[in-house]
Amino acid sequence: MHGSLILKKQTMKKIFVLLSFVITSQTSVFSQLEIGGEIAPSFSNMNIGGDYNLINNVSHITGAKTGITLKYYSPLGLGVETGLQYHLTGFKVKQGLDFEVYNLPVSAGVTAIPRFHFLEVPALLSYRTGGNKIHGIFSAGPYVAFAVDGEIKTRANFLIDFNLGTYDLNLNNNIFNRWEIGLMAKAGFEIPIQDFKLSFFGSFQHGLNDLSDEPILDIRTRRYALGLGTGLAYVF
Numbered sequence: 213m214h215g216s217l218i219l220k221k222q223t224m225k226k227i228f229v230l231l232s233f234v235i236t237s238q239t240s241v242f243s244q245l246e247i248g249g250e251i252a253p254s255f256s257n258m259n260i261g262g263d264y265n266l267i268n269n270v271s272h273i274t275g276a277k278t279g280i281t282l283k284y285y286s287p288l289g290l291g292v293e294t295g296l297q298y299h300l301t302g303f304k305v306k307q308g309l310d311f312e313v314y315n316l317p318v319s320a321g322v323t324a325i326p327r328f329h330f331l332e333v334p335a336l337l338s339y340r341t342g343g344n345k346i347h348g349i350f351s352a353g354p355y356v357a358f359a360v361d362g363e364i365k366t367r368a369n370f371l372i373d374f375n376l377g378t379y380d381l382n383l384n385n386n387i388f389n390r391w392e393i394g395l396m397a398k399a400g401f402e403i404p405i406q407d408f409k410l411s412f413f414g415s416f417q418h419g420l421n422d423l424s425d426e427p428i429l430d431i432r433t434r435r436y437a438l439g440l441g442t443g444l445a446y447v448f
Contacts, residue, residue: 244285245448246409251278252441256301258326258423259434273325275300277439283338291338293351293398301437302327302362325365326381328423328435332357334396347402347409355417357392359383387424392435394419407447415439 257272279297306323336353362381368374383390400413418436 244283244287244291246283246285246445247280247448248283248409248443248445249278249280250295250297250411250413250441250443252276252413252415252439254299254301254437254439256303256435256437258303259436271304271306273302273304273327275302275327275437277437277441279332281443281445283445285338285340289340291340293336293338293353294334297332297334299330299332299357299437300327301330301435303435321368322376323367325367326362327365328362328381329360330357330392331360336396336398342401344404347404348400349402349411349413350399352397353395355394355396357394357419359388359390359392359423389421389423391421392419392423393421404447409445409447411443411445413441413443415441 254275254277255272256275258270260270277297277299279295281293281295283291283293285291302325304323304325306321332355334353334355336351336355338349338351341348341350362383363378364381365378366376368376381388394417396415396417398413398415400411402409402411416436416438419434422433423435424433
């Protein structure tokens, strides 16, 4: 009877150790939650088209994108990425005339710079590959964005550039669509540093719907942006 009791205790002890090992190993395997922040300069522009498009000489502007990120990865390297990001984007339009003063060519013109302040929420599928020292990261998927506000900066050029003024855009006007749905892709690498991961990446995004809703003229405006950034995340 006493020997049977000892055997049962040893068996229960082995089962307890085994369960503890399984729970610990599962926790370490599946604890791939990462919370961090990213910051990147943003090179944005606008695709402008339509039957009555009168906007020419469009070029990019340099803005910024920053925010918090939330990532989760499975043991197979598959994961999801989301977060909340602030994004300053826009484009530049320059119209002008060239003339001469005493045979000296002078460029005179006005540059308009529409800028929009967006809040963006991505929903990306991710894949992580690599060893213990460095990981390659690839992500792609849709995002939804909301235009918080916007303005137009104007500049004149006569030998030198100088500001003419900044005018707020009324995004509540019916000609604007404040909501945007688009596609986004990211690629880069990350370096584990103890409980943190330092990442470097490039990204590209393109809106799928028009930001303007002109009821009479057929003018289509869809923004796109290229980013090069870095991030730091804490791994739970």
